[in-house]
Amino acid sequence: MKHLKKYIIALVALSAVIISSCRKEIPQLNRPEDYVAANFNEVFDAYWTGMNNNYVFWDIDTTDWDRVYKTYKPLFAKLNLYDEKDVRKSYTYFKEMTAGLVDSHYDLSFRDQDLMNDSGSISPAFERKVKSPDYHPSIRNVSLYHFYDTIPRKYLDPTWKRGFTNLPNDQVIGVAGTINQNILYFYFSGFNLTDLYNDSTNATNRFRLAEKYFFDLLQSTPNIKGIILDVRGNGGGSLADLDFLLGRMIDKPLHFGYTRSKQGNGRLDYSPWAPAYVKPQPGAKAVAAPIVVLADAWSVSMAEITTMAVKTLPNGHFVGERTWGGNGPLTGNKFYQGGQFTTGFFNLVYTSSLMFKNLDGKIYEGVGYPPEKEVKFNAAALKSGRDMQLEAAIGLIR
Amino acid sequence: MKRKCLFLSGLLFGLLTIQTQAQGQFEVGITGGYNKNYVHTSAGARTFAKYDSRSGFVVGIPVRYTFNNWLAVQAEPSYIQKNYRYERSNFFDGIYQNNTNSYVQLPLMAHFSFGGDKLKGFFNAGGYGAYWVNGRIKGTMANIFDAGDPIPDDKPIDNYFQLNKPYNYNEKYAFDSRRDRRMEFGLLAGAGVEYLLSQRFRFFVEGRYYYSLTDQQKDYMVNQVPRYNDTYVIQAGCLFNLRKLFHHAAPAETAK
Numbered sequence: 235m236k237h238l239k240k241y242i243i244a245l246v247a248l249s250a251v252i253i254s255s256c257r258k259e260i261p262q263l264n265r266p267e268d269y270v271a272a273n274f275n276e277v278f279d280a281y282w283t284g285m286n287n288n289y290v291f292w293d294i295d296t297t298d299w300d301r302v303y304k305t306y307k308p309l310f311a312k313l314n315l316y317d318e319k320d321v322r323k324s325y326t327y328f329k330e331m332t333a334g335l336v337d338s339h340y341d342l343s344f345r346d347q348d349l350m351n352d353s354g355s356i357s358p359a360f361e362r363k364v365k366s367p368d369y370h371p372s373i374r375n376v377s378l379y380h381f382y383d384t385i386p387r388k389y390l391d392p393t394w395k396r397g398f399t400n401l402p403n404d405q406v407i408g409v410a411g412t413i414n415q416n417i418l419y420f421y422f423s424g425f426n427l428t429d430l431y432n433d434s435t436n437a438t439n440r441f442r443l444a445e446k447y448f449f450d451l452l453q454s455t456p457n458i459k460g461i462i463l464d465v466r467g468n469g470g471g472s473l474a475d476l477d478f479l480l481g482r483m484i485d486k487p488l489h490f491g492y493t494r495s496k497q498g499n500g501r502l503d504y505s506p507w508a509p510a511y512v513k514p515q516p517g518a519k520a521v522a523a524p525i526v527v528l529a530d531a532w533s534v535s536m537a538e539i540t541t542m543a544v545k546t547l548p549n550g551h552f553v554g555e556r557t558w559g560g561n562g563p564l565t566g567n568k569f570y571q572g573g574q575f576t577t578g579f580f581n582l583v584y585t586s587s588l589m590f591k592n593l594d595g596k597i598y599e600g601v602g603y604p605p606e607k608e609v610k611f612n613a614a615a616l617k618s619g620r621d622m623q624l625e626a627a628i629g630l631i632r
Numbered sequence: 633m634k635r636k637c638l639f640l641s642g643l644l645f646g647l648l649t650i651q652t653q654a655q656g657q658f659e660v661g662i663t664g665g666y667n668k669n670y671v672h673t674s675a676g677a678r679t680f681a682k683y684d685s686r687s688g689f690v691v692g693i694p695v696r697y698t699f700n701n702w703l704a705v706q707a708e709p710s711y712i713q714k715n716y717r718y719e720r721s722n723f724f725d726g727i728y729q730n731n732t733n734s735y736v737q738l739p740l741m742a743h744f745s746f747g748g749d750k751l752k753g754f755f756n757a758g759g760y761g762a763y764w765v766n767g768r769i770k771g772t773m774a775n776i777f778d779a780g781d782p783i784p785d786d787k788p789i790d791n792y793f794q795l796n797k798p799y800n801y802n803e804k805y806a807f808d809s810r811r812d813r814r815m816e817f818g819l820l821a822g823a824g825v826e827y828l829l830s831q832r833f834r835f836f837v838e839g840r841y842y843y844s845l846t847d848q849q850k851d852y853m854v855n856q857v858p859r860y861n862d863t864y865v866i867q868a869g870c871l872f873n874l875r876k877l878f879h880h881a882a883p884a885e886t887a888k
Contacts (some may be wrong), residue, residue: 257672287677374675493775493777497773499857500857502811508777509775588776
């Protein structure tokens with residue numbers, strides 16, 4: 235019995251030592267910007283790891299990122315960073331790797347602009363858009379003049395105001411006025427409303443003229459019959475503009491959706507869904523008349539978020555086309571522990587910081603938000619000076 | 633490695649069971665205590681973020697079969713919490729999440745005792761299986777769609793909640809079958825003292841350590857950071873000798 239006791243104790247100790255080594259090792263995770271882009275192994279690892287830990291849509295994305303690793307890691311290992319042909323081959327690989335990513339903000343821009351200047355950045359959503367059967371160019375690109383001149387002269391009362399402001403990387407255009415004195419119309423090409431409104435001392439900030447005119451009309455017009463917010467071709471911008479714009483048309487917080495961010499390094503590690511609200515601005519009064527958003531396939535990000543927020547109002551409507559489908563908010567990576575990052579090879583991996591879910595429980599990332607009344611882009615009508623989408627919005631209010 | 637683990641476990645169990653003696657006694661009882669759970673993982677390169685331990689509690693029903701004066705086997709079906717915390721610091725101070733995870737657990741152990749007739753010391757060693765029944769998450773995060781109040785240009789910003797207001801939550805943890813592994817297996821080791829109050833009752837206090845061998849997550853991604861529970865328990869309880877409790881002892885025995 236004494237011998238058996240010794241054996242059992244020895245066996246227990248041995249078992250504990252052996253079995254305790256059954257745990258997996260914790261991998262060392264490094265920030266993608268800290269990899270030294272001295273060869274394509276490092277370039278691949280930095281990018282793949284950055285995506286693995288920071289991309290916020292793994293929950294709904296159909297891209298098999300493990301398969302990407304297994305397929306492309308050996309291919310990148312064969313490339314020479316100092317061979318121009320290989321660098322171009324890497325461009326093709328990156329394009330293939332990202333082709334199916336659901337994030338429709340997604341854009342890969344390269345540090346080596348000289349080498350890549352004829353290829354440009356990689357935007358999977360844009361590639362898909364161009365190949366889609368319904369593809370049409372943005373009205374903004376077809377004729378910015380349509381917003382700036384045709385609409386005011388043809389559809390607005392003569393008191394309209396318009397203006398533009400040149401920003402370092404963009405030009406923001408605004409047109410505001412009334413239709414039959416009691417329908418308010420506001421077109422703005424980007425969401426810089428708060429900043430440009432507060433920039434009141436800059437004489438070149440002509441956008442503010444149109445913006446202020448719209449807000450003044452909102453305050454002073456008796457018996458408003460309807461409001462048209464035209465965000466066609468609007469590429470988005472500042473989240474603060476949501477309260478700044480719609481917060482003037484409501485008198486209590488408007489719950490319109492939810493956001494969640496990464497919370498941990500796992501692809502499926504997320505925070506809970508936090509409610510997204512539009513908050514009323516001081517002194518705001520609720521607009522009871524119909525508020526119609528005009529949006530199209532080139533309405534992106536804040537333009538889509540604004541559309542979805544308006545649509546949750548009982549008097550909110552959406553006329554036009556299914557939106558672009560890139561509605562996850564963006565901010566710095568450190569704030570919500572995910573989203574955009576840089577590497578030694580990429581100037582920026584531009585990707586959403588949070589996932590957005592509409593109040594109806596659906597995520598419209600990659601698919602776009604559908605209109606209540608669909609009116610397709612009509613190039614021929616536009617050419618003849620008619621705006622079928624705007625006319626449908628006016629008709630809905632009347 | 634897994635085969636080795638299974639072989640050793642089987643061998644140990646076999647050695648214990650062949651020790652069955654005619655004079656063995658069967659005891660059942662109740663135990664409860666406080667625990668501290670550490671999640672063995674890494675926040676990686678996440679900025680100003682870390683995992684931390686949290687306390688919880690355990691209640692169980694120890695069932696012991698004693699072979700002789702130094703060896704017994706014990707099972708202890710239990711409810712145990714294995715909690716942890718994820719929090720951020722510095723500018724992000726105030727952002728946190730407390731995970732409260734409830735498990736139903738079955739520890740199986742060999743019980744080695746030593747010492748006198750009444751007061752004895754003991755060691756426990758064995759393994760356990762557990763099922764992650766449910767979880768709750770309580771915390772505070774910044775809400776990107778709830779902007780903070782305007783900050784004057786000349787005022788420094790001390791905390792992220794000045795930019796985006798906090799959102800407080802306290803909700804049931806939603807399991808994701810693609811990620812969450814709800815079965816957990818591991819090792820345990822414990823030490824304590826017990827006191828035989830009478831032939832019917834035995835009281836004990838014990839410190840025990842549960843060492844999980846199972847990642848809380850399934851292997852669903854390359855370069856995955858595993859999460860293992862390390863749980864330290866301080867518990868006290870008592871055991872009842874069922875035979876002596878419900879069957880009055882024979883007169884000859886009581887005369888002794």
